[in-house]
Amino acid sequence: xxxxxxxxxxxxxxxxxxxxxxxxxxxxxxxxxxxxxxxxxxxxxxxxxxxxxxxxxxxxxxxxxxxxxxxxxxxxxxxxxxxxxxxxxxxxxxxxxxxxxxxxxxxxxxxxxxxxxxxxxxxxxxxxxxxxxxxxxxxxxxxxxxxxxxxxxxxxxxxxxxxxxxxxxxxxxxxxxxxxxxxxxxxxxxxxxxxxxxxxxxxxxxxxxxxxxxxxxxxxxxxxxxxxxxxxxxxxxxxxxxxxxxxxxxxxxxxxxxxxxxxxxxxxxxxxxxxxxxxxxxxxxxxxxxxxxxxxxxxxxxxxxxxxxxxxxxxxxxxxxxxxxxxxxxxxxxxxxxxxxxxxxxxxxxxxxxxxxxxxxxxxxxxxxxxxxxxxxxxxxxxxxxxxxxxxxxxxxxxxxxxxxxxxxxxxxxxxxxxxxxxxxxxxxxxxxxxxxxxxxxxxxx
Amino acid sequence: xxxxxxxxxxxxxxxxxxxxxxxxxxxxxxxxxxxxxxxxxxxxxxxxxxxxxxxxxxxxxxxxxxxxxxxxxxxxxxxxxxxxxxxxxxxxxxxxxxxxxxxxxxxxxxxxxxxxxxxxxxxxxxxxxxxxxxxxxxxxxxxxxxxxxxxxxxxxxxxxxxxxxxxxxxxxxxxxxxxxxxxxxxxxxxxxxxxxxxxxxxxxxxxxxxxxxxxxxxxxxxxxxxxxxxxxxxxxxxxxxxxxxxxxxxxxxxxxxxxxxxxxxxxxxxxxxxxxxxxxxxxxxxxxxxxxxxxxxxxxxxxxxxxxxxxxxxxxxxxxxxxxxxxxxxxxxxxxxxxxxxxxxxxxxxxxxxxx
Numbered sequence: 001x002x003x004x005x006x007x008x009x010x011x012x013x014x015x016x017x018x019x020x021x022x023x024x025x026x027x028x029x030x031x032x033x034x035x036x037x038x039x040x041x042x043x044x045x046x047x048x049x050x051x052x053x054x055x056x057x058x059x060x061x062x063x064x065x066x067x068x069x070x071x072x073x074x075x076x077x078x079x080x081x082x083x084x085x086x087x088x089x090x091x092x093x094x095x096x097x098x099x100x101x102x103x104x105x106x107x108x109x110x111x112x113x114x115x116x117x118x119x120x121x122x123x124x125x126x127x128x129x130x131x132x133x134x135x136x137x138x139x140x141x142x143x144x145x146x147x148x149x150x151x152x153x154x155x156x157x158x159x160x161x162x163x164x165x166x167x168x169x170x171x172x173x174x175x176x177x178x179x180x181x182x183x184x185x186x187x188x189x190x191x192x193x194x195x196x197x198x199x200x201x202x203x204x205x206x207x208x209x210x211x212x213x214x215x216x217x218x219x220x221x222x223x224x225x226x227x228x229x230x231x232x233x234x235x236x237x238x239x240x241x242x243x244x245x246x247x248x249x250x251x252x253x254x255x256x257x258x259x260x261x262x263x264x265x266x267x268x269x270x271x272x273x274x275x276x277x278x279x280x281x282x283x284x285x286x287x288x289x290x291x292x293x294x295x296x297x298x299x300x301x302x303x304x305x306x307x308x309x310x311x312x313x314x315x316x317x318x319x320x321x322x323x324x325x326x327x328x329x330x331x332x333x334x335x336x337x338x339x340x341x342x343x344x345x346x347x348x349x350x351x352x353x354x355x356x357x358x359x360x361x362x363x364x365x366x367x368x369x370x371x372x373x374x375x376x377x378x379x380x381x382x383x384x385x386x387x388x389x390x391x392x393x394x395x396x397x398x399x400x401x402x403x404x405x406x407x408x409x410x411x412x413x414x415x416x417x418x419x420x421x422x423x424x425x426x427x428x429x430x431x432x433x434x435x436x437x438x439x440x441x442x443x444x445x446x
Numbered sequence: 447x448x449x450x451x452x453x454x455x456x457x458x459x460x461x462x463x464x465x466x467x468x469x470x471x472x473x474x475x476x477x478x479x480x481x482x483x484x485x486x487x488x489x490x491x492x493x494x495x496x497x498x499x500x501x502x503x504x505x506x507x508x509x510x511x512x513x514x515x516x517x518x519x520x521x522x523x524x525x526x527x528x529x530x531x532x533x534x535x536x537x538x539x540x541x542x543x544x545x546x547x548x549x550x551x552x553x554x555x556x557x558x559x560x561x562x563x564x565x566x567x568x569x570x571x572x573x574x575x576x577x578x579x580x581x582x583x584x585x586x587x588x589x590x591x592x593x594x595x596x597x598x599x600x601x602x603x604x605x606x607x608x609x610x611x612x613x614x615x616x617x618x619x620x621x622x623x624x625x626x627x628x629x630x631x632x633x634x635x636x637x638x639x640x641x642x643x644x645x646x647x648x649x650x651x652x653x654x655x656x657x658x659x660x661x662x663x664x665x666x667x668x669x670x671x672x673x674x675x676x677x678x679x680x681x682x683x684x685x686x687x688x689x690x691x692x693x694x695x696x697x698x699x700x701x702x703x704x705x706x707x708x709x710x711x712x713x714x715x716x717x718x719x720x721x722x723x724x725x726x727x728x729x730x731x732x733x734x735x736x737x738x739x740x741x742x743x744x745x746x747x748x749x750x751x752x753x754x755x756x757x758x759x760x761x762x763x764x765x766x767x768x769x770x771x772x773x774x775x776x777x778x779x780x781x782x783x784x785x786x787x788x789x790x791x792x793x794x795x796x797x798x799x800x801x802x
Contacts, residue, residue, distance in 0.1 A: 015799075018495075020493055020495070021493075176493065248799065248800065252799075258799060258800045259800050260800045260801075260802070261798055261799070261800040261801040261802070263800065331485065332485065332486055333485055333486045333487075333492060334485055335492055339490075339491060339492040339493045340490060340491045340492075340493070341490050341491070342490055342492065343490070344485070344486065344487040344488055344489075344490075344492065345485065345487070346485060346487055347485065360492075362492065366493075367486045367492075368488075368492060368493060368494045369486065370494070370498070373498075373499050373552070373555075373596075374594075374595060374596050374597035374598070375597050376499055376502075376557075376596060376597045376742045376743055377597065377742045377743050377745075377747055378502065378742040378747075379698070379742065379747040379748075380497075382747050382748065382749075382796075383749075386799065387798055387799040388796045388797060388798050388799045389796075389798055389799075390747065390748070390795065390796070392747060393747070393791075409795070410798035410801060413798045413799060413800070413801070416490070418490050418491030421490075421491050421494070422491050422493065422494055422495055423495050423497070424494075424495075425495075425497050425498050425499045425501065425502055426498075426499050426597075427494060427498070429488075429489065431489055431490055431491065432488075432489040435489060
């Protein structure tokens with residue numbers, strides 16, 4: 001363990017956090033398999049945080065893999081591309097896996113050919129300027145693949161008054177069950193590092209830290225072997241603790257810097273990118289390949305054969321579950337993302353979107369349905385909160401509809417990691433209350 | 447945050463019909479979809495720790511068992527009767543009160559059992575058997591359920607009941623001591639008939655003070671072979687349970703450390719002829735510091751607040767012991783600090799991560 005620490009790097013910690021059962025063994029070390037090309041894909045025009053993408057195709061249009069079907073509108077927005085070749089058969093308002101309203105969605109039917117755009121081919125990107133690289137990343141529709149889905153090119157264009165000195169590549173994958181990033185690091189370490197180099201070039205930073213939790217020793221080893229020597233790159237082994245992969249906690253652990261309340265990592269001179277994002281950036285620069293596929297962990301006790309899959313974005317969940325051998329028993333809950341922050345689905349028909357890192361299917365007896373009891377003020381939520389908040393007090397205010405008071409207790413610093421609700425012995429739905437209160441406060445503003 | 451409109455409309459939405467799943471998904475793959483009859487939908491997190499309120503409460507009961515066995519050993523069958531009456535009546539009154547106020551009956555969560563058990567631990571072993579019954583009624587109904595039940599009481603119910611009994615039946619509560627079975631101070635009847643602290647209060651002669659500070663007395667305070675309330679006599683048995691609770695993370699280490707640490711330091715600097723060891727192991731300090739001052743509901747939730755709370759308990763305990771009218775101050779100090787808890791919490795709010 002100290003071998004890694006001896007690389008001129010001290011690992012600080014962050015307060016709070018939890019140690020949920022990892023359940024990663026279900027899919028860990030399973031090689032990334034290509035999921036079959038689906039017959040149809042559903043591509044919602046909202047797959048990122050920001051302004052909706054504008055459709056630029058119409059029903060009946062023939063598209064190839066990589067054809068742009070939506071154009072960015074405004075600054076915080078990115079284009080969307082066809083992930084299979086075929087015909088646009090429908091563009092209408094359809095249910096969305098993570099937004100509770102119907103959103104404009106492009107449905108493409110496959111022609112079975114899988115024809116790619118000619119422009120997607122290997123090239124030398126070493127001589128591209130920073131501006132060219134940023135526009136490649138923007139045009140490829142790349143967003144943060146760790147789950148937040150924030151347009152990557154926006155993060156790569158920090159204002160001048162916020163100089164960046166350190167790039168962190170996030171390989172923590174602290175959510176239980178998920179193994180997609182782990183497997184990607186094992187199989188594509190050089191590509192991830194090339195992606196990191198591109199980001200470092202754009203930002204003009206010399207210090208690149210790859211943070212990996214110590215439950216993935218093989219990934220740490222392989223990344224250490226792959227990083228360029230004496231080039232500002234380092235791999236740091238981090239103690240496994242949820243939410244180690246949360247941006248602010250990761251920066252605190254690696255650099256002992258605290259992102260100010262309401263601020264961004266760039267306020268302390270840091271940018272954090274997920275390993276999957278680095279890989280997508282590499283592919284975009286090297287092959288001119290837009291973000292049309294990603295690695296998704298399909299796992300859970302209900303899945304016959306949990307797998308790490310390379311999935312065309314837009315593939316419906318049931319296709320992936322069928323490919324993993326189907327259900328072993330009746331599913332109780334289907335989650336997009338990890339079990340701590342993921343979003344429960346109403347059915348198994350929703351499409352994978354850019355930010356979907358995993359599909360977890362829990363059985364009926366694993367579903368958490370316990371009733372809320374009175375808060376006994378045990379303070380377990382206070383010890384677990386990585387943001388040093390008082391979740392139980394916040395909850396008391398919110399139940400009394402004292403939203404302003406909750407705000408004065410730093411409600412908006414809550415990152416919704418779920419640690420408080422996880423440890424609460426009274427099973428109070430704390431995250432639910434906080435999301436509700438934040439929305440009430442935002443609505444009151446607008 | 448990703449999508450600010452994350453669905454928060456309902457606590458638990460059950461999707462009972464296949465029919466209401468997305469009718470707009472045009473002809474999804476000709477029936478390749480596997481029939482999912484019903485799915486649970488809720489806000490994250492989707493996994494929860496196995497620790498529940500009743501797990502914690504029953505762990506406290508388990509932690510009190512060594513001291514309970516000690517009480518039975520030292521004071522005989524009478525101790526067991528008091529504990530049984532106190533605990534059963536506490537559970538009974540909890541059920542009755544919850545029925546009366548139309549609340550959910552939660553007697554199985556163990557919180558009423560703890561109150562009954564702790565009340566019994568705080569009674570002299572010689573009290574008449576109706577006294578724990580009255581005490582439990584007061585603790586459960588007037589100190590707990592009146593305010594809304596578990597989580598809403600502002601003072602420790604068992605200590606509130608002890609205070610009530612002491613005021614109402616002072617004679618019974620302060621003179622019904624029983625010498626332990628194998629009385630350690632053979633030949634000092636005056637001592638065995640009272641608690642060491644009572645003796646220290648009444649008799650300040652050098653001979654007695656020296657006797658109380660001597661190792662045989664301290665040893666017996668630690669082992670439990672002395673007069674005192676039912677459950678408070680054996681420090682070692684109480685500590686065994688406390689270590690179990692600390693290891694499981696069910697009690698805060700801050701309150702007992704601050705409490706006992708304050709008593710230790712004050713016993714060195716305040717004018718008391720008694721040794722720090724005597725102060726720490728006599729009376730109900732160990733029981734109070736580990737089992738009653740740490741009561742979740744009535745102690746602060748903030749780390750800093752817990753230090754302050756423990757310090758306040760220690761300070762008041764020593765003030766009462768040295769200058770007060772009672773020989774022992776543990777229960778009143780905790781009750782007073784219970785009342786101060788909301789105030790402490792308000793002024794010790796931790797600074798949020800990254801806040802200025």
